Amino acid sequence: MKLIATGNQPVGPFFHIILDRMLIPNVAGPGLDRITIRGRVLNADHAPVPDAMIETWQANAHGKYAHPADTQDKPLQESFLGFGRVVTDDNGAFSLTTIKPGRVPGLGGVPQAPHINVSVFMPGLLQRAVTRIYFPDEPANAGDPVLGLVEDARRATLVAKSVSGEASVLEWNVILGGEDETVFFDL
Amino acid sequence: MSTGTILDVRGYRRPEPGTQPPYAFPSYRSSLRRAPSKPPILLPHSVSEVTGPMFGRDAIFAGDEDLTIANSGEAIGSRIIMTGRVLDEDGRPVPHTMLEIWQANAGGRYRHKMDQPHSPLDPHFNGYGRVMTDSEGRYRFKTIKPGPYPWENHYNAWRPSHIHYSVFGPAFATRLITQMYFPGDPLLPFDPVHNSIPDENARKLLIANFDWETTIPNQATGYRFDIVLRGRNETPMENRR
Numbered sequence: 001m002k003l004i005a006t007g008n009q010p011v012g013p014f015f016h017i018i019l020d021r022m023l024i025p026n027v028a029g030p031g032l033d034r035i036t037i038r039g040r041v042l043n044a045d046h047a048p049v050p051d052a053m054i055e056t057w058q059a060n061a062h063g064k065y066a067h068p069a070d071t072q073d074k075p076l077q078e079s080f081l082g083f084g085r086v087v088t089d090d091n092g093a094f095s096l097t098t099i100k101p102g103r104v105p106g107l108g109g110v111p112q113a114p115h116i117n118v119s120v121f122m123p124g125l126l127q128r129a130v131t132r133i134y135f136p137d138e139p140a141n142a143g144d145p146v147l148g149l150v151e152d153a154r155r156a157t158l159v160a161k162s163v164s165g166e167a168s169v170l171e172w173n174v175i176l177g178g179e180d181e182t183v184f185f186d187l
Numbered sequence: 188m189s190t191g192t193i194l195d196v197r198g199y200r201r202p203e204p205g206t207q208p209p210y211a212f213p214s215y216r217s218s219l220r221r222a223p224s225k226p227p228i229l230l231p232h233s234v235s236e237v238t239g240p241m242f243g244r245d246a247i248f249a250g251d252e253d254l255t256i257a258n259s260g261e262a263i264g265s266r267i268i269m270t271g272r273v274l275d276e277d278g279r280p281v282p283h284t285m286l287e288i289w290q291a292n293a294g295g296r297y298r299h300k301m302d303q304p305h306s307p308l309d310p311h312f313n314g315y316g317r318v319m320t321d322s323e324g325r326y327r328f329k330t331i332k333p334g335p336y337p338w339e340n341h342y343n344a345w346r347p348s349h350i351h352y353s354v355f356g357p358a359f360a361t362r363l364i365t366q367m368y369f370p371g372d373p374l375l376p377f378d379p380v381h382n383s384i385p386d387e388n389a390r391k392l393l394i395a396n397f398d399w400e401t402t403i404p405n406q407a408t409g410y411r412f413d414i415v416l417r418g419r420n421e422t423p424m425e426n427r428r
Contacts, residue, residue, distance in 0.1 A: 003276050003415045004206050004392060007384040009366040010215075012351060014297040017289045017315045044220040051301075057239055057359045067238035069358065071194060083240035105194045107231050117235050117359050124217030126208035126383050128362065130227070149228050177224050184223045185230035187360055 008127035013051060015121070019087060027056065027084040027098035029077065035100060037133060037160060037170045040092040041120065044177030048092025052122040052174070056084035056096060056133075058115075063102025072105070100135055106145040113140035113147065120174055130185045133172050134159045150183050157182045195423035198232030199360040200276060202417070205386035214379040216340050232360060239359040242285040244319060251317040254290075254330035262312035264293030264331030266407035269367075270398070272324040273354060276418030280324025281361075286414075287353040288316045288328065295336030295348075305337055329407065335374055347374035347381065356416040367412045368394045 028034045041049040059065045059082060064074035066082050082101075086094045098116070106112035116133040134141055136159055141147055147155055157180060160170035175182050210222035230236070255262045269288075273281040291297045291314060294306030298314050314333075318326045335345045349366040356362065368375060375381055375394070384390045392415070401409030 002418075003274060003278060004386075004389050005202055005276055005417050006363060006365055006415045007207055007389050007393060008363060009208070009351075009380060009383075009393070010218075011353075011364055012366070013301055014291075014299040015289065015351065016299060017297065017313070018287045018353065020315070021317065022287070044222070044224065047220075049221065055362070057235075059235075065234060065238035067241060067358075069196075069237045070234050072234075081240060104234050105196075106233050112233065112235065115235070119359075119362055121364060122221060124215070124219075124221035126210060126212060126215070126218055126222075126380075128364065129210075129223055130230070146230065146233075149230070176221055181223065181225055184225075184227040186227035187230055187232075187236060 010123055010126050011053065011121045013123045015053060016087065022085060023087070024083060024085045025096055027058070027082060027096065029079040032061065032080070032099045034097050035168045035170060037096045037098065037172055038163075039094060039171055039173040041088050041094065041122070041174040042092060042176065046175065046178060048088070048090070049122055050088055050090045050092055052088040052092070052094070052120060054086050054094055054096070054174070055119040055121070056098070057117040058082045058098065059101040059104050061099055061102050063104045065104070103140060108145055110143060110145040111140070113138055113144035115144075115146070129176075130187045131174065131182055132158050132185070136160055136162050136170065154183050194234055196232060196234055196237050197419045197423045198237065199358065199417040199419055206384065206389035208383035212379065212383040215383055236360040237358045239357065239362065240355060242319070242355070246285055247317055247319050252328040254312065254314065254316045254328065257311045257313045260311035262292065262331050263309050264312070266329065267332050268327065268329055268401045268403065268407045268409045269350070269395070269412060270325065270327045270401050270409065271412040271414065273320045273326065273356070273414045273416065274324055275416050280320070281356055281416055282320055282322045282324055284320050284357065285355050286318050286320070286326055288318070288350055290314050290330065290350045291333040291336055293331050293334050295334030303337070306334065332369070340379060345374050347372040347378050352414065354414055354416065361416040363414070363416060365393065365414070369410070370394055370397055
């Protein structure tokens, strides 16, 4: 039996109804080394998108996902699920507090650089846009098998930037068009 | 290369052509400035994509499966029982996965500050629910049939009645947000959101079926809506660390 997978449809303008029960701006558990990722979501004209929802999924600091399909012999961290969900404000801005994940296995025998998996939803977007957040000043980025799929000129859109004067803050934006359009993945 | 375990990762299958909407669909106006313009890069699945958030029974509160009672009163509208299964493309049930649902009230109005006052709010309808599939992938909730509502897409534009479904499934790769429609809705052929799915059969699968079996005499009509998540590849891909 082969069924047809259900088609995606946009979230529509009123998805905020669901957020009362599940808005997760802080992925990091207590006692962990926190970072804050700030950014904006911009449309094809680089105008702010005030009604986007961003979901994130990541491994813990050891590079282990809290999921049975991750069969690595690495410790789970208590109360760390690794799932975040934030929305943009009127300026298209969002903020997520989390930890830097460890490295996880990648394709072709190459370990992946620390990264956060991202789904972007908004009215007008007929199915989620999938991208990743990588970390600045990370030597492993050079050999990352996924960054390696991306042409040099566009790779920087996937790497968060340090913010001067704020040690634990990174900036990373989602841009839906133009020269600096974010790299999205066909998952 | 570091030594360590080899992780065999079976990725998820790619969608059949025409069964998913494109990013830019001109008759759905707001897609035009919000679509990636460059083709997305094909991403082979690793442990990052075949894992995903899992929620336990404790994510569900009493009353989450009944949208017809809120703020100590009963919502206005025609009662319906929504049931169905979450399956993968091979017909295997997807057990213990969370569904978030949201919808307009019987008059087509959402409890949202941005929705236009074309019809009143119902003090006893919040329009939000949450259910978990059981071990056989089945879900069930009770609600009222949402009304159609006007929107700004084109002249005299009306969205057909629909319920939004957000499904997590077993992996980041299976995340799905969709809309379920009602059979026989005269607005469906004119809806650019529904029509954004090119394949006619795939489009029809977003329409629930009326169901005598779950219809409760003197109480509620039943509708059945199955959700199919991506199936897995047969052959594992080798991941190392």
